[in-house]
Amino acid sequence: MKGYDLQEFIDACKLNEEIGIYEKARKKALELNLETRNEIIQFIANGGLEYCTHQTSKTLKYNIGGILKDPLHPIPIIVDAYTFVTGRKMGYISFLRLQNGGWFIKSLCLSVTSLVIGATVSQGGVSR
């Protein structure tokens, strides 16, 4: 079951609300040619997530003293994950929302499927 309405997340990007982006998501977004925070938000706001398909909705885990524990929050924070298509590539995005309404992009990268296709093409000697 989905934790959030995807459209609400996209609308928040359209309104350019304060949206946090995890460091890993920022770095991995480079795979999609998205470099600045603004480029990432504008990409989502302007229909960049095509053919979005819900994958999973998991509870955010906490790592306390090196041990994964259940969330400290009384209401668990759900992380929704989707795959999407952009051009000839397939991407993966996951995001969460806090009780105060703030959104966070946890992951944004090429999906494993895209990487497999890329590797197959490379082995065939087509690319580079």
Next chain:
Amino acid sequence: MSEKCPVCGSKRIEFKNANFPIYEPYCDKKVVECKVVQCLDCDYESYVEDGLDKKIKEAKSASKQEALNKILDYLTASNHSYASLERILNIPQRTLHKWKSGVSQPSAAAFTLFKFLRTFPWLLEVAEENFDYEFSQKLFLMTAATKLIDQMKFALQSGPDSEKRD
């Protein structure tokens, strides 16, 4: 800077120095020095924005200039003067000089065109023949065939049975 984690509210956060990578084709890799905030209680880790986007844009702009200079050097090294490149590509004379010296910058589309020309230099011949379709198709096939023959020669020379064949 907030002194608590925006996700879990923990005050056990750390700031550390980090590098943000800048990639630009045909240019050496660069990094932008920045800071990362890390929560010790949840896996939240984020770049401290504090003008980071501006620094990335500046670094990217410098990388683009470097890449453009290298592309122009490559194209002029293959018997093309700036004047001939400008004539072939139908762009105003002296434009390449201005780009190279940083007096003006190419548009994003123009810069992408030059990356295509660096990747597929034979496209210049297509432009020189005024995009004649028949010529373009023949040139494309000839270029592909030459490349294929080169690859086959290399495979024969470096293959495991190459010594036996010799």
